[in-house]
Amino acid sequence: MPSYTAVGGALRGASTGVSAILLNRGGRYPRRTLFTELEKAGFDCVISLEGPNDRYDLEELSDRFPFVRFIILKDTINSGEQINLAVREIESPLFFVLWNDLRILYGGDAAKISAWFRLSGEELLKSAPGNSPIRRLCTVPVIQNSDLETLPTLTTPALYRSKLFWKFRNAVKTLHFSPQIEAQPSLYPFDGVGIYDRERFIRMGGFDGTLKNPYWQLMDFGFRSHLWGEEIRGTQLVRLSYEGEAEPEDTSADAGYRRFYLRNVAPVFRKDSAHIPLRLFPSYFCKTGGDPVAAWEEFRENRQWVSANGRRFKRDVRILTGLWEQATGDSEP
Structure with missing residues (x-):
């Protein structure tokens, strides 16, 4: 620390x-x-x-x-x-x-x-024993700018596959939109702002402090949360406003992107766990370049991390993005 x-x-x-x-x-x-x-x-x-x-x-x-x-x-x-x-x-x-x-x-x-954001008594009776009484991992409030215009603070992921062998096999992009109804799903909490379940947050490991770019830090937290079966949703019940302007997101693919990619996009979910196939290394190295030994060490280290946490995965990024369009908010907060 x-x-x-x-x-x-x-x-x-x-x-x-x-x-x-x-x-x-x-x-x-x-x-x-x-x-x-x-x-x-x-x-x-x-x-x-x-x-x-x-x-x-x-x-x-x-x-x-x-x-x-x-x-x-x-x-x-x-x-x-x-x-x-x-x-x-x-x-x-x-x-x-x-x-x-x-x-x-x-x-x-x-x-x-x-x-x-706590489950009602009736909902607790229906939930599995030992489950958290908090409704979800994170709830994102409505955020407005200084002119009281609602910002597009909710994020949805999309997956696309490259046709070029030297590119990462799978890549992700995100789309931002403004909240319209209660409990719409969001990939991550915009600007980190949100109401969090402390127990779930600790169990998830919190934010990855080694990722220095706040954008990839939020992307990693969001993807990891959803891949491990947690929920992040928006709420209309809490509204905030910036006194100035929101900080722009730096989405450039720096060193943090490689760590994000290997831990969130590269894993493949089979049966009841996730792993990174060895066959992904050639395309990974062709894209990153540099020292092959350093690239292999980075690939191997993150592959071991995915293996150690493999059973915490409930899906991979392909399944997640495929199911995302079917996810809709409900009437509960």
């Missing part, structure tokens, strides 16, 4: 079962106003991730808001690593990931969030 110092957070703000994780994108935003809004919303606690630069007002803020725990990072780490770290600091069954340039327009009451 990265080195950090924790300040404050000695008291619990409420007992709703929902905590907030606040990521800081930079800029001068009214922190006191934001913490006051989160306090009124009734979150159990708030974890505020602070950059390596010292904050002159942390002591004052921790006295004024004793339910906020400030995590002062020694070094800069990516957003996925920050979320993983913050999850270790909370105990609530649900956590809500927010950015400091987001404001809750409505639906941000923590008690209501807890009630909305």
Whole structure:
């Protein structure tokens, strides 16, 4: 885990079962106003991730808001690593990931969030013993820009096969669309923002901190979640807005794409587990190039990872994209 110092957070703000994780994108935003809004919303606690630069007002803020725990990072780490770290600091069954340039327009009451995204008593009786009482792994709220225009925050995957032998055999692309109805499926939580089941998140392994590009980090989390049988869906019950503009996604195929590809797109599901066929290595090397020994080591390492987690797969990317068009939202939140 990265080195950090924790300040404050000695008291619990409420007992709703929902905590907030606040990521800081930079800029001068009214922190006191934001913490006051989160306090009124009734979150159990708030974890505020602070950059390596010292904050002159942390002591004052921790006295004024004793339910906020400030995590002062020694070094800069990516957003996925920050979320993983913050999850270790909370105990609530649900956590809500927010950015400091987001404001809750409505639906941000923590008690209501807890009630909305927990299974009802009747649903719990119908579910298998030992299942989580939380409805799903992650629920994505509606997000608007500063002009209150709804952003295309839901994502759908599509698979296409290359006809050229030197390209990756399978490749994926994504399409973004705006939410229209309750519980529409989404590949990943846009900008990492969402209401998460803490137990499922930990069991999934959280975000892959080795992927430095936030786009491939989210793609990896989303595909892994769906391939392992979890759900990510949108909700109309919670609405947020950016004070500025949403950060553009960098979809360039960097080194992180290779790791994403090998762990999510390359595996083939047979019977009750997944594996990466050895026959994929020649096309993989022809596409990546470079040192053949290094390419083989990368291929072998990720092939071993898929083998170790093979029985956690419920489908492969071909099955997932084939079923996606059949997935529809229901009337439940």
